[in-house]
Amino acid sequence: MIDEEKILTYKMTPKEAKAYRLALLWISLTKKLLPDDSSVSAITLPKGDPRKGYLFKQCWKLARETAGLLEESDYKYYFAAQLGMLKNVKRDNGHAHVGHNVFVGDKAWVRWKIWKKKFDDTLAARDLPPLISDENNIIKEIDRTFVFLQKNSASKFDLDDLKLWVNSGKVSLAYICLSPKVQKLTDNLADFNFDPHLFRKKLSGRVQDHFQNVFSSEF
Numbered sequence: 001m002i003d004e005e006k007i008l009t010y011k012m013t014p015k016e017a018k019a020y021r022l023a024l025l026w027i028s029l030t031k032k033l034l035p036d037d038s039s040v041s042a043i044t045l046p047k048g049d050p051r052k053g054y055l056f057k058q059c060w061k062l063a064r065e066t067a068g069l070l071e072e073s074d075y076k077y078y079f080a081a082q083l084g085m086l087k088n089v090k091r092d093n094g095h096a097h098v099g100h101n102v103f104v105g106d107k108a109w110v111r112w113k114i115w116k117k118k119f120d121d122t123l124a125a126r127d128l129p130p131l132i133s134d135e136n137n138i139i140k141e142i143d144r145t146f147v148f149l150q151k152n153s154a155s156k157f158d159l160d161d162l163k164l165w166v167n168s169g170k171v172s173l174a175y176i177c178l179s180p181k182v183q184k185l186t187d188n189l190a191d192f193n194f195d196p197h198l199f200r201k202k203l204s205g206r207v208q209d210h211f212q213n214v215f216s217s218e219f
Contacts (some may be wrong), residue, residue, distance in 0.1 A: 081115035
């Protein structure tokens with residue numbers, strides 16, 4: 001049976017179809033980027049209903065965790081980031097084990113943020129178009145930062161707090177660049193290990209207006 005036909009055969013919902021396609025994408029990229037690699041778990045889906053497999057369940061979890069944070073076109077880069085970074089983690093005579101669940105959870109999100117930042121910095125330095133629709137993604141990151149700060153009642157913080165939150169992906173670089181509170185703490189944004197000059201190129205008028213609306217209490 002052709003893979004896509006299973007969506008109709010098993011009457012999958014749109015969310016189930018998305019998780020199933022993510023599983024197929026993970027299998028495809030793993031075979032392409034780490035072929036015949038002994039550090040990679042055998043990745044398969046059940047011959048029958050793919051929803052009964054462990055890989056499908058992890059992809060369902062990923063889709064739920066990243067809803068509103070990743071565009072559909074981002075997932076192939078998200079998976080590539082996981083595989084590429086784990087491949088570079090040396091273990092004994094090989095690299096870190098790549099299991100069925102390495103792409104979910106906080107550690108996976110941090111790997112993605114680190115990879116994405118390095119890639120975007122490279123593109124910006126070459127003055128190339130951004131990999132992903134940066135304007136929309138930056139706005140989403142601003143909203144996520146606002147929710148994080150509100151949820152954690154983080155109205156007061158110092159530079160060490162901010163560095164920890166930025167490195168863990170909890171606070172966006174847009175917040176670091178645009179926040180009056182941050183500007184009062186430091187005038188050297190390079191402390192956060194990024195090039196503020198290159199990043200500010202992505203902060204369009206729409207992004208700045210959105211930031212001022214969301215964080216109006218800081219102005």
